[in-house]
Each structure stands twice: as C-alpha cells, then as structure tokens.
Amino acid sequence: MDWKWLQNVASATPFLLKPQYRRLIEAGAHPLTGHCYVVSEVAYHLLGGRASVYVPECVSLNSGGCHWYLRNTETREFLDLTEDQFDGVAIWHGGRRRAFLTEQPSKRAVMMAWLGHHYFDGPDVTLGVPE
Numbered sequence: 001m002d003w004k005w006l007q008n009v010a011s012a013t014p015f016l017l018k019p020q021y022r023r024l025i026e027a028g029a030h031p032l033t034g035h036c037y038v039v040s041e042v043a044y045h046l047l048g049g050r051a052s053v054y055v056p057e058c059v060s061l062n063s064g065g066c067h068w069y070l071r072n073t074e075t076r077e078f079l080d081l082t083e084d085q086f087d088g089v090a091i092w093h094g095g096r097r098r099a100f101l102t103e104q105p106s107k108r109a110v111m112m113a114w115l116g117h118h119y120f121d122g123p124d125v126t127l128g129v130p131e
Contacts, residue, residue: 003081005122006042009115010035010082016108030085036068039081041100041109042116044070046125054079059095067091068098 011031014022021034032039040056047054047070054070061067069080069092078092100106105113116122 001046001123003043005116005120006039006112007032007081007084008120009112009122010039012120013112013115016112032082032085036080036082037100038106038108038112040068040070041106042112043079043081044100045105045109046113046123056098056100057092057095058098059092061091067095069095071095071097 010016013035014025014031016038017025017034021029024033025031044052044054044056053072053074055073056068057071058066058068067082069078069083071078080092083091113122113125117124
C-alpha cells in the first residue's frame with residue numbers, strides 16, 4: 001500500500017497533536033514530529049488490526065518520549081511511516097512490542113483516516129465516524 005496520503009494528512013494536521021508536539025512543529029521541527037502514535041494506529045487498523053502480521057512497537061528516545069511504528073512479525077521488517085523526522089537515522093534498536101491504548105481506533109485515528117479519504121486520496125475505509 002502506498003502510504004504517502006497518510007504522511008500528507010499527518011503533516012497537514014498539527015491540530016491533531018498534543019500541545020507539546022504542536023509547539024515543537026511551530027518552532028521548526030519536522031512536520032511528522034509527534035504523529036508516530038496515531039499514524040501507526042491508522043496503518044495498523046487498515047492492515048487488519050490483530051488479524052494482520054503487523055504489531056505495534058515503541059522505542060524510547062534519548063530526547064524523552066517514545067517513538068511508535070509497526071513491525072511485520074513474519075519478515076521482522078519495520079513499517080515506520082514517520083521515520084523521516086529522524087533524517088534517515090535508524091532508531092528502532094531496543095524497541096519493544098506494545099499495545100495501543102484502545103482496542104478500537106481512537107478518535108484521532110478515525111479523524112485522520114476520514115481526512116485522508118476526503119482530502120488526500122486515501123482509501124475509503126470505515127474506522128468509525130468522526131464526532
């Protein structure tokens with residue numbers, strides 16, 4: 001699947017970020033900064049959720065916080081749709097399997113998928129209806 005649409009949605013939606021990440025972007029940080037959790041969550045559900053071969057993982061960052069991405073359990077390859085914020089530096093060493101906070105897509109994930117379909121040529125998916 002071509003995930004460019006999801007990266008474009010994330011870059012265009014700083015209003016979906018927590019305030020601390022929004023401030024970083026306003027100060028000049030990469031536009032994908034802070035979107036790793038929700039972008040990984042959207043991709044996870046689009047790939048089939050628990051029925052897929054992808055699992056969420058998180059790695060602690062030296063700067064604090066945690067970076068989220070998906071890993072294919074069969075090939076062990078990473079699917080990190082926000083890795084561009086790290087300028088090509090592989091940061092996955094030491095990552096651990098985690099679970100998302102909600103079993104169903106979060107409100108932010110639903111909104112991101114909805115925006116992706118309606119404004120960024122993303123797939124027509126039903127992750128839920130934005131409130």
